[in-house]
Amino acid sequence: MIIRLIGGTPMRGQADPSWRGAISDADAYDLTNDAARARILSANGLVISGGVDHLLLGRYREELTAFVRSGGRVLVNGQVVKPFIDGLAVWRKLEFRGAQDVRPHAVSEHPVWNGIDDRDLHYRTGVPGIHSYERLEEIGVAGFYGRGYHLDLPEGAQVITGIGSYRLPLDYAYRIGAGEVLVHGGNDLESFSDDGYSTRVLGPNLVAWLEAGRNDGARNDGGRDGGTSVRNGAQNGGTDAAVVRVLPAAAPADAAVARAARDARVSRESRESRESRESRAPGAAPRIGLLHCGAFQPLRTLADPALAPYRLESVYLPDADPAVLADLDVVLVSDRLHQGQLERFVPALLAALEDPGKTVIVLGENKVEQWLPGVGYTFRPTVFWKWRTGEDNGTRLRLPEDPMWEFFTPWSVSWHHHGLLHPRPGARSLVVMEEDGAEVGTLMYVDEVNQPARLLVTTMDPVYHHGSGFMPGASQLLYSLLRWVTATRSSAGKHP
Structure with missing residues (x-):
């Protein structure tokens, strides 16, 4: 097995x-x-x-x-x-x-x-x-x-x-x-x-x-005798070997009460946190929290000396209390998070979107269509080779006069993506995909009208690639995002 x-x-x-x-x-x-x-x-x-x-x-x-x-x-x-x-x-x-x-x-x-x-x-x-x-x-x-x-x-x-x-x-x-x-x-x-x-x-x-490995699976004594037990079960294409996740079942009523209490606490702490942020000294650097699940890519990103000036705070989802988001100015949702761990934080993320002093950034492969209000998604295969062949990958930059382009270069947003977004009306689509001359979806957008917080969503995955040491454009995007949220935060702790 x-x-x-x-x-x-x-x-x-x-x-x-x-x-x-x-x-x-x-x-x-x-x-x-x-x-x-x-x-x-x-x-x-x-x-x-x-x-x-x-x-x-x-x-x-x-x-x-x-x-x-x-x-x-x-x-x-x-x-x-x-x-x-x-x-x-x-x-x-x-x-x-x-x-x-x-x-x-x-x-x-x-x-x-x-x-x-x-x-x-x-x-x-x-x-x-x-x-x-x-x-x-x-x-x-x-x-x-x-x-x-x-x-x-x-x-x-x-x-x-x-x-x-x-x-x-x-x-x-x-x-x-x-x-x-x-x-x-x-x-x-x-x-x-x-x-x-x-x-x-x-x-x-x-x-x-x-x-050819042998393990009896029963001892927890470190195997000091070098045991070589026979295989545990026959191999039949993975059916018998499948591991079923075992989770404790909660009574529906208890779960509903727990959710209500958690939502109330997040709302209260968000309000208290907002008051605390607004009392900070003018010009204070924003608190930026990186939500992650302990994979090597975010761990290497957090340890990168080049990012030290931004003082990224680790929010390790398996251990963290969702209420910690309330005291952050910038909530950076790392790409490719474990969906079960992310699900526990969704109520706190939605509460963060109700705070006008916050910026929420959601990176790719996080199934945003399942939890961000009004956002749609269309699958497209990842293209990682067209810059070598010279083919047009369909990426188009929009709104050239938008102040966002002060912080982002074309190379930082055109290396590759993981599907198309369909944001709510009023959002500004900065990078889109074009197929056969028609615009078919968005690769990165900013929304400052559909909720009090400032929201940026992309299907690109810069933390994954930066932490992997691969794809220079991805590192440029991560640097650009951090420069943007730091430079555009007003002295009152709110974005313009």
């Missing part, structure tokens, strides 16, 4: 990257439930996706380490910020200037990479068809496989793939007891299994390697 821990709902339009149904998904927050955690830790192998909450995983470091020690195998994807298994090295960003700086190179043999030409890991493109390496050099985008490296590897670690001309450690493996940890410092490894290239074998190789 192989279980992949995911950080929430997959990105809309993304094909299921688990290989041919052999890997069953489980919400990482299921670890907080004793029964679900026991089932997860009874697997032969685990896959940690790149969108999982590192702070959550850190709370189960002993259990995850014991899983490996007793014979389990784990694939860790993404950029480790806070190690959650003994021996994990922290990921470091590579300062790259061109495609060859992020080229993967085979360093040593490992069964997961058997039969794979490392050139087939270098570029990705959405252009249909199978392309030669030379053609991909013209139309492909490099860096998806990896754009950083690891130092301070654990004793006995095996470097499998190096990055760039110096072959810096990108992929590595090491043993703990009877088990093994495999680390891939880039986009989820299983997503690179492509039938058109040598990487077609990556999926089968990975599944075979994970299934």
